[in-house]
Amino acid sequence: MNEELLYKLRPPIHEEFAEAFKQKVARTTSTHSRWHDFHGLISQPRVWLPTLLGLVILAACIQQLLSPDFHKAGEIAGTTIYETTYRMVPSRSIEWIQEAMSQQPLSVPSDQGAHPGLTKDEALSAILFSPALPKYLPEGYHVYKASFNDYMGNDALSIYYLDMTDSSNYIWLTARQTSDDASHETKVAPGKWEALEINGVQAIFERGNWGDWASAATPTPGEDYVRVFWDDNRGYSLYWTKENIRYELHTYGADIAEDDFIRIAKSMIQ
Numbered sequence: 001m002n003e004e005l006l007y008k009l010r011p012p013i014h015e016e017f018a019e020a021f022k023q024k025v026a027r028t029t030s031t032h033s034r035w036h037d038f039h040g041l042i043s044q045p046r047v048w049l050p051t052l053l054g055l056v057i058l059a060a061c062i063q064q065l066l067s068p069d070f071h072k073a074g075e076i077a078g079t080t081i082y083e084t085t086y087r088m089v090p091s092r093s094i095e096w097i098q099e100a101m102s103q104q105p106l107s108v109p110s111d112q113g114a115h116p117g118l119t120k121d122e123a124l125s126a127i128l129f130s131p132a133l134p135k136y137l138p139e140g141y142h143v144y145k146a147s148f149n150d151y152m153g154n155d156a157l158s159i160y161y162l163d164m165t166d167s168s169n170y171i172w173l174t175a176r177q178t179s180d181d182a183s184h185e186t187k188v189a190p191g192k193w194e195a196l197e198i199n200g201v202q203a204i205f206e207r208g209n210w211g212d213w214a215s216a217a218t219p220t221p222g223e224d225y226v227r228v229f230w231d232d233n234r235g236y237s238l239y240w241t242k243e244n245i246r247y248e249l250h251t252y253g254a255d256i257a258e259d260d261f262i263r264i265a266k267s268m269i270q
Contacts, residue, residue: 076195077202079184079239087187087210088225120146120159127155131175131245136267138260140165154178169255171264178246186239189230198262199269201240205262209234209252236261242269 073083118126120133123146144162148155156176163169178184186193186204193206211231235251236258247268251261 073188073190073193074195076204077241078182079186079204079241081193081204082185082187083190084187085189086227086229089228090225118146118148119143122146123148123157123159127157129155129175129177129245131157131247132242132268132270133159134161134173134264134267136263137161137171138163138256138264141171144170163255166255168252170252171256172248172250172252174248176246178241178244180244182246184239184241184246186237192230192232196238196262198240198265201242201269203238203240203265206237207258208232209237209250238262238265240265240269 070082070084072080074081120143124130126148140163141161142164144160146157146159148157154177156174159173161171161173186206188206189208192208193204196203196205208231210228211234235256237251238247238249238261240247247265249261249265249268
């Protein structure tokens with residue numbers, strides 16, 4: 001038998017086998033081509049090094065914006081607590097607060113977009129809900145002003161209680177309507193908060209507050225954000241929700257004792 005006769009007697013090639021073999025050869029060629037391209041790329045650092053450096057810088061900027069140890073620390077009664085060593089505040093917010101403070105005869109900030117300068121009764125008559133108000137205030141504190149505004153479609157009330165013997169000390173109460181499925185959050189320095197139960201209601205208590213935005217965090221010209229750090233001597237804060245009303249109680253200044261501050265909230269939660 002010669003080679004020509006053997007070739008004529010060979011079995012026919014199945015189309016399925018031929019197509020599978022063709023695809024396998026194509027995949028092998030494609031893999032080799034990709035490896036060749038990758039090898040060529042890494043051998044030219046001038047091509048990929050700028051891109052890598054750009055990604056590293058972008059990651060560093062994002063990390064600085066969020067703070068290196070920004071993390072979720074807990075969740076209490078629909079409020080998520082995030083811990084961070086500092087906050088990045090927009091410079092325009094600093095500038096607005098400085099302007100507002102310069103226009104105030106006393107050290108109580110204005111409410112942007114609100115209806116300021118009202119009495120407590122005027123503000124209460126303008127809202128569509130009935131928040132609980134303090135039945136106890138430390139000696140020397142009286143209502144300084146009240147305001148109301150629209151917070152995400154719901155009424156919100158603010159009342160400032162001023163220490164008439166020292167206008168740098170004041171209590172700020174806010175109350176706004178909310179819903180059962182609403183979510184809230186607060187940002188606090190590590191270890192500066194704890195969960196409290198006040199007359200059967202879960203609350204978040206914070207010792208201190210973020211630094212003085214109006215003075216200590218004066219922005220450098222051209223900067224979009226300013227770092228604001230935690231100040232242990234800036235009073236206390238309490239957050240709680242009852243009967244679909246979200247309450248926030250803050251004090252600024254060191255004249256109110258911790259127990260006295262919590263007593264204010266206790267007089268509201270009955």
